[in-house]
Amino acid sequence: MADGSGFSHQLVASHRFPETTFDYTERDVAVYALGIGACGRDAVDEDELKYVYHENGQKSIQVLPTFSALFSVGIMMKGLDIPGLDYDPRLLLHGQQYIELYQPFPSSASLVNKSSLAGLHDKGKAAIAEIETKTYEKGSGKLLCMGRSTAFLRGAGGFSKSSQPYSYSTYPKDQIGAIEIPKSLPSAVFQDLTQPSQALLYRLSGDYNPLHSDPNIATVAGFSRPILHGLCTLGFAVRAVIKSICRGDANAVKNILGRFLLHVYPGETLITEMWLQGSRVFYQTKVKERNRAVLAGYVDLRHIPSAL
Numbered sequence: 001m002a003d004g005s006g007f008s009h010q011l012v013a014s015h016r017f018p019e020t021t022f023d024y025t026e027r028d029v030a031v032y033a034l035g036i037g038a039c040g041r042d043a044v045d046e047d048e049l050k051y052v053y054h055e056n057g058q059k060s061i062q063v064l065p066t067f068s069a070l071f072s073v074g075i076m077m078k079g080l081d082i083p084g085l086d087y088d089p090r091l092l093l094h095g096q097q098y099i100e101l102y103q104p105f106p107s108s109a110s111l112v113n114k115s116s117l118a119g120l121h122d123k124g125k126a127a128i129a130e131i132e133t134k135t136y137e138k139g140s141g142k143l144l145c146m147g148r149s150t151a152f153l154r155g156a157g158g159f160s161k162s163s164q165p166y167s168y169s170t171y172p173k174d175q176i177g178a179i180e181i182p183k184s185l186p187s188a189v190f191q192d193l194t195q196p197s198q199a200l201l202y203r204l205s206g207d208y209n210p211l212h213s214d215p216n217i218a219t220v221a222g223f224s225r226p227i228l229h230g231l232c233t234l235g236f237a238v239r240a241v242i243k244s245i246c247r248g249d250a251n252a253v254k255n256i257l258g259r260f261l262l263h264v265y266p267g268e269t270l271i272t273e274m275w276l277q278g279s280r281v282f283y284q285t286k287v288k289e290r291n292r293a294v295l296a297g298y299v300d301l302r303h304i305p306s307a308l
């Protein structure tokens with residue numbers, strides 16, 4: 001619980017996270033792709049084999065855009081050290097993820113992450129912290145992408161002790177659009193089955209939070225068993241968009257937003273509905289077995305595939 005004793009807006013506004021690095025090889029790229037279900041239904045899937053294998057003699061394995069969400073996992077693993085905010089890490093849930101992609105990712109690279117606190121909000125029952133990470137290629141210094149991860153810290157609200165709800169952010173509100181799921185019939189629907197071992201496979205990409213593997217930790221967090229990483233569900237949903245709307249062209253993806261609405265248990269079936277509106281694809285992912293929406297958001301496209 002937050003005790004509020006050390007909270008000061010000045011400390012929060014001037015807070016900086018240490019720089020981190022992230023090195024990856026083609027092996028990491030392929031393990032990640034398998035972790036989010038690529039080729040999970042068809043080992044020779046014509047749109048997805050390129051993410052796990054040098055198909056037709058291709059020189060390098062292609063990188064999925066959501067791979068970028070891994071770059072800042074190191075900082076999350078160390079714990080969010082925010083001045084004046086005490087929270088129980090076992091109650092942390094990933095609330096939302098926003099990604100801007102500026103360059104295609106090489107199939108192996110050494111990267112530098114510069115992270116900052118982009119937002120902090122006191123919601124009473126919870127605190128919401130937003131961590132923004134800009135990732136640069138080491139050597140060239142090229143900015144590859146920006147990710148903004150939202151941590152929903154259950155039980156950590158009330159830290160600001162202010163009469164007005166405390167809310168601080170460093171970016172313009174309109175930078176992230178509203179998630180408006182249309183009422184019309186979707187442009188496409190994609191169904192995918194997660195494996196009971198999905199989280200155990202996905203964690204090998206670097207997110208070792210025991211909430212996704214340890215039954216006792218899951219119980220303390222309020223779940224009947226370990227839950228799927230939010231970023232794994234997001235990976236499934238964006239793959240569905242790439243396959244159904246982008247005709248397999250992952251480079252068409254420019255920006256991604258996903259809000260995690262409800263937990264997913266590994267082994268559940270995900271149904272992703274998509275609506276193409278201009279160059280924005282709104283999507284909503286539901287768990288078939290419980291008929292509940294678990295993720296909603298949008299994917300902005302650089303170009304609309306000509307076949308549409």
Ligand SMILES: CCCCCCC/C=C/C(=O)SCCNC(=O)CCNC(=O)[C@H](O)C(C)(C)COP(=O)(O)OP(=O)(O)OC[C@H]1O[C@@H](n2cnc3c(N)ncnc32)[C@H](O)[C@@H]1OP(=O)(O)O
Nearest residue numbers: 076093094095096123149150151152229230260261262263
């Ligand atoms: C720094 C990055 C984090 C790295 C994470 C590393 C560890 C990884 C963990 C995981 O992957 S956990 C698995 C993925 N996540 C989930 O399964 C969470 C699913 N979502 C939920 O269970 C619920 O939506 C919630 C987050 C518990 C919130 O539900 P609740 O009913 O408590 O909230 P509300 O009363 O509706 O809203 C209160 C307040 O908070 C805002 N809000 C609600 N949901 C979210 C969200 N998902 N993200 C961000 N903000 C959220 C909501 O707008 C309300 O604000 P106001 O409107 O009142 O201002």
